Amino acid sequence: MEHGSFTDNSAATFSLTDEDHTIANAVRFTLNQDPRVTFCGYSIPHPSEARVNIRVQTTGDPAREVLKDACQNLMLMCRHVRCTFDKAVEDFKASNAVKALKIDSQDSSGDDSEESE
């Protein structure tokens, strides 16, 4: 649902139902990264009601286009995170399998004290 004015397209408040901080903060982050945006923020009118208001003000572009682009960016970002994560897990599993083989073949307990910090 969009609350805007008919004359001015560049500023609008979008009211999303059944949403919460999870998506609102992420969308607000990607909106902020967009150079066309002068102001963006989100609010939750009441915590018992699952509704989020996202306010977007832009430098002239219609607000709903900017919001759509931000959502698209968020989707691409998440997709990239997913690919990178999958690859990292595979690499880790592969390297662990190799390590296990090496330890077995050398017959010594090689203790890798990894710095976890």
Place this chain on the structure above:
Amino acid sequence: MAEGAGEEKKKFSIWDLPDVPMGQLLPHLELQRSRVSCNKDAPIHTESIQYSGAYASMGINNSSRLDRFSNNFRVEVVRLNEDDMEFDMIGIDAAIANSFRRILIAELPTMAIEKVFIANNTSIIQDEVLAHRLGLVPIHVDPRLFYYLSENDQPNEKNTIVFKLHVQCKRGSPRITVKSDALKWLPNGSELVKETRNAASDSSSKPETYTYFSCSQETIPEFVKNLIIPKYPDIIIAKLGPGREIELEAHAVKGIGKTHAKWSPVATAWYRMLPEVVLLEDIEDDLAEELKSKCPVNVFDIEDLGKGEEQL
């Protein structure tokens, strides 16, 4: 980290200086933008400067474009066990990391027991308490193989898992503990017969039960060899004294953590910022050894300076 020497105060235009890096922030501003510092009383610079025009007056573009993000983003897995996992995400903002954390806790589907049909419960554990405890038992099954069950659907083999629990403690024998391995999977669906109004009709056809399985779940390829059982067989569900009995049937359905915490797939998920320790002055020799031994997690490493001195 921004390199290069930027000088803060000049009377002429700062762009004329040959060694000011164009398009990069001055070091102290870069520190503010990208690091949370822990002061004695509280951390500072905790809000991340996301606004694309934040440094517009200096002519620096703070907007993060997707290609830059893709190039700089890295994931490093630190630990991966069957039950837990720790990994570092480098180059991502706290907002997205928090969204991932919230999604992990609340919006990933799992299977958990939802409806419990109790035929007989003479134990001291009340019906509802028993049903609540059953709901919290984690079930070892891939939720992606099942569909959600809505109110209008009939429970069938695609959206329900049926378990049966029938334990009794004979008179004269000591108290027994009912553990979660007593839950037996019924791949053919419910065995409890519904009471139908017209009892006279169809005594020849199959009696109507609480689920409508059209085929046994054992025929589904993923379940041919793996039985569906609770993940941990030693969860205590109830205790029975002599002469008591529990007979019930439990139906597990797919759901998400938002509805009820029993459907949350993680015990918990959390994130924190990656700590960075910066030593303000060089530490050498004995002090270095002492500092290294004091740290319980072995963060510090000593490198030899070459002259025989040791430096941290």
